Amino acid sequence: MNASFILGFYCPDKSGIQSKVSTLLYSNDAFLTDVQSYSDRDTQTFFSRIVFSVTTEDVINKINLELQTLSVELDMVWSIDEQEKKVKTVIAVSKLGHCLNDLLFRAKYRNMPIEIVGVVSNHEDFREIVEFNDIPFHFLPIEKNLDSKKNQESLFQKVVDDSGAGMIVLARYMQILTEELSNKWFGKCINIHHSFLPSFKGANPYEQAFSKGVKLIGATAHFVTPDLDEGPIIEQNIERISHYDSIEDLIRKGNDIESIVLARAVRWHAEKRVLINGNKTVVFT
Numbered sequence: 001m002n003a004s005f006i007l008g009f010y011c012p013d014k015s016g017i018q019s020k021v022s023t024l025l026y027s028n029d030a031f032l033t034d035v036q037s038y039s040d041r042d043t044q045t046f047f048s049r050i051v052f053s054v055t056t057e058d059v060i061n062k063i064n065l066e067l068q069t070l071s072v073e074l075d076m077v078w079s080i081d082e083q084e085k086k087v088k089t090v091i092a093v094s095k096l097g098h099c100l101n102d103l104l105f106r107a108k109y110r111n112m113p114i115e116i117v118g119v120v121s122n123h124e125d126f127r128e129i130v131e132f133n134d135i136p137f138h139f140l141p142i143e144k145n146l147d148s149k150k151n152q153e154s155l156f157q158k159v160v161d162d163s164g165a166g167m168i169v170l171a172r173y174m175q176i177l178t179e180e181l182s183n184k185w186f187g188k189c190i191n192i193h194h195s196f197l198p199s200f201k202g203a204n205p206y207e208q209a210f211s212k213g214v215k216l217i218g219a220t221a222h223f224v225t226p227d228l229d230e231g232p233i234i235e236q237n238i239e240r241i242s243h244y245d246s247i248e249d250l251i252r253k254g255n256d257i258e259s260i261v262l263a264r265a266v267r268w269h270a271e272k273r274v275l276i277n278g279n280k281t282v283v284f285t
Contacts, residue, residue, distance in 0.1 A: 004033070004053045005060060006272045007067075009078035010282075013039050013046040017074060021048065024070060028063050030054050036284040040277055047275045049284045051083060079272070086115040087270040090165040092156070092173035093119065097126045099171035099192055102259040103266065104133055112263070113270040117163040120156055122175060136163075142175065153181050169266055170224065172258070179226040187276055189224040190234065190269060192262040194254050206250045217241055217250055219258040221265030223276065232281045234265040234274055 007025075011017065018037055025032060034051035054060050064080060071078055093100045100119065106112035119130045120138045130137040138159050142152040160168060170191040182189070195205035195218065209217055218238035225231040237257050241250060268274050268283055275282045 001057055002053065002055050003060075004051060004083040006081050006083050007050045007052065007078065008048070008081075008272045008275060009071075009076050010045055010047045010275055010277075011071075011074045011076035013044045017046050018048060020070060020074070021050065021067075024066050025050070025052055025063065028054070028059050028066070030059070030063065038282050038284075040282070043278060045277060047277065047282045049273060049275075081272055086113050087167050088117045088163060088165045089114040089167045089169060089266070089270075090118045090120060090160050090163060091116060091169045091171050092175075093121050093126060093171045094174040095123050095125055096172040096174075096255075097129070098255045099259050099262050100126060101129065102263060103169065103171060104129070104135075106263055108133065112267060114167065114266060117165055118159050120159055120173075122152070122173075149175075149178060153178060157181070157184075167266070167269060169262070171262060176228060177224060182224050182226045185224060187223060190221055190262070190265055191224050191229075191231070192258050192265075193220045193222065193229050194258050195220060195229075206247055206254055210247045210250055213243070215240060215242070217254050217257070219254060219261040221261045223281075232276050232279055234268065234281055234283060235261050237261050 022032065022035070030052040032050060032052045037046065037048040039046050054063070067078060070076065091100055091103060103112065104116065107114050107116050116135050118136045118138055119126065120140055122140060122142045124139055127137045127139065140152050140155050142148050166188060168185055168189040170189065172192060195209070206217070216238045218236055220233055221235045222233045223231040237260060239253050239257055241253065268285065273284045
């Protein structure tokens with residue numbers, strides 16, 4: 001065995017945290033290849049991501065046991081994942097498929113560290129391209145009433161559970177999740193919003209931007225919370241526009257930004273680079 005692992009953790013900040021964790025790894029003959037950390041003075045919280053390799057399964061088992069003990073001392077929340085292990089992912093989409101298509105391509109040809117184990121949609125539009133990629137397509141229609149939404153979300157949850165997915169990506173999935181599901185998926189459900197939040201929340205942001213005569217448009221990838229489009233932000237990007245641009249131009253340019261921003265957020269989350277810090281995130285890139 002010669003495998004690499006990612007240790008991510010956070011805890012109340014104080015001196016000596018990184019030293020104690022590094023010493024634990026060194027004492028077990030772990031070879032550290034990447035070490036990043038951040039101390040947030042406002043929340044008094046320490047965050048870290050360490051990539052290391054070991055040569056035997058016994059060593060990683062011993063490290064896990066010793067970290068359990070150290071985590072009690074430091075009041076530390078932590079996880080260890082194999083670096084090469086792809087994250088099982090379910091994607092949800094409605095009637096705009098540019099982000100879905102981009103993720104399908106990146107997962108297959110650009111070493112995106114995810115395994116797409118299912119695509120959920122309230123429309124049939126993208127069944128053909130999904131099934132062409134040998135991925136299960138789940139058509140889950142929804143009516144405009146609460147009972148229908150709850151029933152559809154129950155089926156959505158079953159798809160996630162049955163597939164063993166560790167990440168859900170809302171790739172222009174134009175449905176608002178219920179508070180129950182948003183809370184249940186907190187920290188593992190990423191949404192792409194076609195606006196540079198906090199501006200122009202909700203529907204039709206390009207129309208809103210056009211009517212305001214903005215000179216910059218953008219996109220935001222964030223974790224889903226019950227508060228619409230207000231979850232911790234993972235990544236954003238913008239592009240300059242002018243008075244020459246129509247709404248259609250804004251949408252075309254915006255679609256490209258959305259695909260890039262969402263792909264970055266999904267990759268970083270899959271690579272365990274994103275740690276939630278209250279209403280914010282720490283992203284080790």
